[in-house]
Amino acid sequence: xxxxxxxxxxxxxxxxxxxxxxxxxxxxxxxxxxxxxxxxxxxxxxxxxxxxxxxxxxxxxxxxxxxxxxxxxxxxxxxxxxxxxxxxxxxxxxxxxxxxxxxxxxxxxxxxxxxxxxxxxxxxxxxxxxxxxxxxxxxxxxxxxx
Amino acid sequence: xxxxxxxxxxxxxxxxxxxxxxxxxxxxxxxxxxxxxxxxxxxxxxxxxxxxxxxxxxxxxxxxxxxxxxxxxxxxxxxxxxxxxxxxxxxxxxxxxxxxxxxxxxxxxxxxxxxxxx
Numbered sequence: 001x002x003x004x005x006x007x008x009x010x011x012x013x014x015x016x017x018x019x020x021x022x023x024x025x026x027x028x029x030x031x032x033x034x035x036x037x038x039x040x041x042x043x044x045x046x047x048x049x050x051x052x053x054x055x056x057x058x059x060x061x062x063x064x065x066x067x068x069x070x071x072x073x074x075x076x077x078x079x080x081x082x083x084x085x086x087x088x089x090x091x092x093x094x095x096x097x098x099x100x101x102x103x104x105x106x107x108x109x110x111x112x113x114x115x116x117x118x119x120x121x122x123x124x125x126x127x128x129x130x131x132x133x134x135x136x137x138x139x140x141x142x143x144x145x146x
Numbered sequence: 147x148x149x150x151x152x153x154x155x156x157x158x159x160x161x162x163x164x165x166x167x168x169x170x171x172x173x174x175x176x177x178x179x180x181x182x183x184x185x186x187x188x189x190x191x192x193x194x195x196x197x198x199x200x201x202x203x204x205x206x207x208x209x210x211x212x213x214x215x216x217x218x219x220x221x222x223x224x225x226x227x228x229x230x231x232x233x234x235x236x237x238x239x240x241x242x243x244x245x246x247x248x249x250x251x252x253x254x255x256x257x258x259x260x261x262x263x264x
Contacts, residue, residue, distance in 0.1 A: 016232070023227065024247070
C-alpha cells in the first residue's frame, strides 16, 4: 500500500509483473497473428482477424498499464475489460460451435493454448486497476497527468 | 545437435529463473550479474539461430520454417526487454519479472523443439 497523498501507479511493484505478463502475451499474440496474416489469411479470415485484434488490444493494455496516468488508466480499464469479454465470448463459442472458429486464436478454449493465462490475466488486471484507483479525496496533481 | 542446444538453453533459462526465485524469497531486486546471465542465454539463442540457419540451408529444414523463426525471434526479444523493465524497479518484484521472462523463454524453446520435429 502506498502512503497517503502519493499517486498509486499501475506499473510499479506488483504492477511491474502484471505489465511484463501483458507484454509477453502481447508479443506472443502479435507474433502468432503476424504469421497467420502473412501466410494463412485465406484459411480462416474471421479467426485470424480476431487474432490480430486481440494482439492489438494486448499491446494497448500493456502500454496503458505501464503508463498509468488518468487517461492511460481509462484506456487500461477498456482494454482489459475488452479482453475479459473477448476470452469469455470466444472461449465459449469455440467450445459450443467449433465450426465458427476452425483455426486457433489466443482466446480459443479460454486461452488453453497459452496455459489459460489469457483467461486469468484480465481478472488480475481489473483487480489491480481497482486496487490502485486514485483516492477521490486527493486532488489531481500535475504529476498525475505526466 | 539441435536437441543438445535446446537442452542447454532450457537448462540455462531454468537456472536463471531459479536464481531469480531465490532473490524473490530473499526480498532482493535484480542485480547486474543476473543480467549477464540473461546475456549468456541470448548468446546461446544466437548460436541456435546460426545452427538452425545452416541446417535449413543444407536441406534439413523443418516443415514449418516461418513458425520456427517466429518462435526464435520472439525468444530473443523477451529477455533484453524484460531486463530493462525489471531493472527500473528496485524491489523484489523485479526478480519476479526476471523469473517469469526466463521461464517463458524456456517454454518457447520447448515449442521450438516440437516444431522442429513436426
